Amino acid sequence: MPHSYLKHAVLPLLVVLATLGIALWLPDSAEHPAAQHPYFVFTALGVLAAMLAFSIAGMSFPPLGEAFARKAPFYAGVLSLFCLYNILTAKTALLPVLYFPSPDNIFGVFFEDMPFLLKCLAYSLRLLVLGWIGGIIAGFLTGVAVGFNRHVRYWVLPWVRILGPIPATAWIPIVLVCFPSVVSASAFLIGLAVWFPTTVLTASGIANIEKAYFEAAATLGASKSYTIRKVGIPAAMPHMFLGLFNGTCASFLTLVTAEMLGAKYGIGWYINWQKEMMAYPNVYAGLMVMSLSCFALLTLLFRVRNKVLVWQKGVIQW
Amino acid sequence: MVGGIAISHLGKRFKNPQGEDITALSDISLNIRPGSFVSLIGPSGCGKSTLLRIIAGLEHAEEGEITLDGAPIAGPGCDRGFMFQSHMLFKWMTIYDNVAFGLRARGLYREQAGRVDEMLGIVGLKGFEKHYPHQLSGGMCQRASLARALVGHPKVLLLDEPLGALDAFTRMNIQDEIARIWKEQSMTMVMVTHDVDEAIYMSDSIVVMTPRPGRIKQILDLSDLPRPHARSGDDFLRCRAKVLRILDYGGKIQKPEYAI
Structure with a gap:
């Protein structure tokens, strides 16, 4: 069956979308200093773009598609950990704010x-x-x-x-x-x-x-x-x-x-x-x-x- | 013809782990004619491998003299090829590089590169040049090891139970090949074995050794038997019985009480 790897890409894509949704629509806790821009959202969007690019490129280059199918679940897992961290910090401030900054602030360092x-x-x-x-x-x-x-x-x-x-x-x-x-x-x-x-x-x-x-x-x-x-x-x-x-x-x-x-x-x-x-x-x-x-x-x-x-x-x- | 080995009154002692002196070889005298095939046979501990290693120059004997074509043997050298019990191919080199090792080490590769292909052809390993030893079977590795030992035209090939670890059929195949190479290249071969059949099949003469201390018990000359020594021939069986009797493994033949 051609492009059967695509079904392996569905779950990772859903995870990315869920992460984005939570980051965008769940209100931020007031305790965290606001970042200049929503850098975590930028990062998640980057991941989404990369995943889509790989899925599409995989259609023309099957080896790339298979490699993507093998790796995508892992990267989705990593992203879901970040999503969890986002909830524990930026969204609810359950972790000590000073030592566990929000992902927006962490990823902001890379940008700035x-x-x-x-x-x-x-x-x-x-x-x-x-x-x-x-x-x-x-x-x-x-x-x-x-x-x-x-x-x-x-x-x-x-x-x-x-x-x-x-x-x-x-x-x-x-x-x-x-x-x-x-x-x-x-x-x-x-x-x-x-x-x-x-x-x-x-x-x-x-x-x-x-x-x-x-x-x-x-x-x-x-x-x-x-x-x-x-x-x-x-x-x-x-x-x-x-x-x-x-x-x-x-x-x-x-x-x-x-x-x-x-x-x-x-x-x-x-x-x-x-x-x-x-x-x-x-x-x-x-x-x-x-x-x-x-x-x-x-x-x-x-x-x-x-x-x-x-x-x-x-x-x-x- | 070259490759004659003369051994006279050779003696070798070891220290065992307890520090006691052990006489491994005592008063060994043996003349190996150029171009002959000699087997050293005997139970373990009879010093047959030690004797072979002394001929190779890998061990030094304290007593007696040993010469190759009249020159004393002082150390290992490329005039005596050696085949080990396990193939001992350099596992980081391809089969080709293994076979070429001796020529490269002596700076002869440039002139004699064709010799490597020739040897690979003789032992039937054409097409496996780029393989690494771990990709080949035990029998193929021993063939490669044979090619490696022969590539530099040694006068003598020393074989230290090289086929001991192979299955019976591979073993017989390689025995035939070694016998063929011996005939074609007209070189001296000395083989250590504990397989009586192998010794009879391949040899001109069989040196039967006994342990503690390692001595030569008897030398059997088979050079008048017609070659090849067919494994199923009467001479072969008579010879076999004789060797086993010398080694005290003949067993007692029971007279049947009635004939079937």
Whole structure:
């Protein structure tokens, strides 16, 4: 049956319409400060437009229509949660007004403060990428050296074990003294947070490689360095990606703390700053931006991993 | 012809987990003629795999001497191909890349790339070049592993129970293929097995070993038997009975009280 996915779009569309109806026609509680415009309605209208666009586009491109049919109920579910939140805040003020602002006010931040949010995001990303790349390179090199060289293992591994588990942010007092600028200090902290899990899991990945792989390489005439490059490192890749995943999560955590060290801009800094100003709509908007960016970065990481580890069956799904 | 292995008074000791010395191999002397097919057979613990690994250079023997075409064996090398019990294909590489590994590692790939396709053809894996090992059956993986071991023209192929984990029919198929390759490529092959039939079917001579300490009990020469050693032939059955008797698994033949 053609366009059978359309019936899956009916319920989500109804949810969007109900959300819109409640937002428009239920009277607002007087306790919430009024937003400049009904931004939540704008957002819901945006969702409605997107859903309609996808439904129509799906008629010409069936794969798009099927993807939409799979995803639409979920997005409708998210929207209905916002609708519930709208009722609890803007419509009835059942939740404490100061800490739970109305969705109009939250979404208003995106409309009114977007350039600044983007600037903060850019600053955060710069810091994150600097620290992350440094941490990964350092972690990979340490892990490979510890994994393949007896002497490095003897001299370096104990230090990794003793220094690694310290949460990166605990180094703040020392790092602030040692680094010339706040940016370099913060990037170092993020790098440190990424370095430890990457090192440990790279080294353990190498340690767990079946010995017979190296024997097979040796009987085929491969040199030591060729074996490390073509056998050791690829075989340890699944573990390395586990380390990268842990490290990336740790880097988000460290980022927020590192941005308290006197950063000028940054999404973690923004959330903290707005909290002190008691501007909770901005806090929520900042949280959403942060969540979406972290989600996007992790998704990117998993995409790369799936590409690199195509040879593995039954990879962990993200 | 090359690929002659001379082993004299070889001895190998291990430390067991309790720290005691265990004699894995004691006074092993064996001459493997170039181009012959030799099976090492015996119950587990007789040191047959250890002996094979010493020939490969993956283990070092404390006592005795071992040479390949007169040169002492000091470590693993590409003149001795090795097939493992489980295929040990590099699972992050496609079948093609696995087979090409030896040539690439030695910088010969550019000149001999055609050899990879040739080997894939010989083991019947044409069309599976782009597959990863986990996409193939156990038998196909062992074929790929055979191709990988042979791609660099080794003088000797060492087989460490490579067919042990396969089902009976796949096993017989690959036995035939190995026998065919042995004949066509005229190379020396040494195979460890605990399957008496497999040893008789494929070998010129069978080295029967016994455990604790690992010794050679007897060497059976089958080179005068007509090849192939048909599995159902009388010679085959006589040979089988003989090997089993040497291994003390012959059993007692009961005289029937009356004939049917």
